[in-house]
Amino acid sequence: MRCPFCQFPDNRVLESRSAESGHSVRRRRECLSCNRRFTTYERIEFVPIVVIKRNGERESFDRSKVLKGVMRASEKTGLSPAHLENLVDEIEMELQQRSIREVTSNEIGELVLKHLQQLNEVAYIRFASVYRQFQGIHDFIETLNQLQTGSLKSKREGSLSLESDNFAESNSMNQPQEPTSPALNSVPR
Known part of the structure; x- marks a missing residue:
């Protein structure tokens, strides 16, 4: 040198x-x-990863795009930039460890969701809403229910139960639904 x-x-x-x-x-x-x-x-010199976008175009993997999306989803959640950098590092390492050099943008999105689910529920929901292109409140409710019953149980006692049937019933009657959470029952009306 x-x-x-x-x-x-x-x-x-x-x-x-x-x-x-x-x-x-x-x-x-x-x-x-x-x-x-x-x-x-x-x-280490990494072999470039090619991302196949939804429209079929191919481009080189750009970790800054992943970091930007994760940062946007994590705004005001208290997650430090170091946590987010580490998350993107882990995702990039997982992609590098694969034998296949091409990956779809959907696979990257699912990897991000998997890591965010372990890190922060709010960031997970925010990222999922953009990545999965939520069309309405039912998409949010479905994802919240999956999150609540899945591997990431609510860490707080008395979390709000969001069942789409209850939401649909209360919405169709145009009457407010009674809160099911003890924390919400104590709120003065």
């Missing part, structure tokens, strides 16, 4: 350490000609 200052081809490594959570190696080097020091990073 050439010195960035004098372009001399030989240098020595003074120090090596793991960086970026083990995804790269940071090396401090010293030029054997001018004795100036510089830092280099060694990273």
